[in-house]
Amino acid sequence: MAMKKETKQNSNKNSEIILNKLRKKYPGKAAFDLDGRSKHFVCEVEPTKDHPEYDRAIEVIITSRPHKHLKTTQFYTILSGSLKLHLDKKVITLHPGDLYTIRPGIIHWATSDECWMEIHSTPGWTKEDHILID
Numbered sequence: 497m498a499m500k501k502e503t504k505q506n507s508n509k510n511s512e513i514i515l516n517k518l519r520k521k522y523p524g525k526a527a528f529d530l531d532g533r534s535k536h537f538v539c540e541v542e543p544t545k546d547h548p549e550y551d552r553a554i555e556v557i558i559t560s561r562p563h564k565h566l567k568t569t570q571f572y573t574i575l576s577g578s579l580k581l582h583l584d585k586k587v588i589t590l591h592p593g594d595l596y597t598i599r600p601g602i603i604h605w606a607t608s609d610e611c612w613m614e615i616h617s618t619p620g621w622t623k624e625d626h627i628l629i630d
Contacts, residue, residue, distance in 0.1 A: 508534060510534065511534035514537050514556050515527050515528070515529070515537060518539040518554065518556070521539075521554075522541055525539050525540055526539070527539040533559075534558075535557070535560070536555070536556075536557050536560045536561070537555065537556040537557075538553050538554075538555050539553060539555075540553050541553055541554055543620070544620025548619055548620050549618065549619050549620065550616065550617060550619065550620050551617050551620035551621050552614065552615070552616050553614070553615050553617075554575070554612065554614055554615075555612075555613050555615055556611070556612050556613075557579065557608055557610075557611050557613070558608060558609070558610060559606070559607050560605045560606045560607075561605055561628055562582070562604070562605040562629040562630075563603070563605065563626055563628050564600075564602060564603045564604065564629060565598075565600050565601075565621075565626065565627065566600055566601065566625055566627065567625050568600060568619060568620075568621055568622075568625050569597065569598065569618050570597070570598045570615050570616070570617050570621075571595065571596075571597050571616040571617070572590065572594075572595065572596045572597070572613055572615055573593075573595055573613060573614040573615075574591060574592050574593065574594045574595075574613050575592060575612040575613055576592055576611070576612045577592070577608050577610050577611035578590065578592075578609075578611060579606050579607075579611040580606060580607045581596065581604065581605075581606045582604060582605050582606065583602055583603070583604050584602060590611075603629050
């Protein structure tokens, strides 16, 4: 029981560190834990609400959940760290400077130690088009 509590405390501490880094680097921009698990963080640099045709975000991924988009195409640019990207049944590893495009309908998720990436989406990302796959 003590191990689970300690792991959760470390996760919460790491979460606050990452969110504070995002807020400091992008002042005035919304930064949040995407799914409340302290594993996937988003900072909306150019949010969809300002222009529905696209958005730009900085994301920090430890582990994202499997999902797909019906409308959105996402363009990943790896800023730091390495990302193991799962695409349907294929797995690729991306490194700083790598670019990758994810088309609508592709089930995807990612894991890393702490990968920072820029994601440009067209049309802009919405919760309604972020469909979790169990």
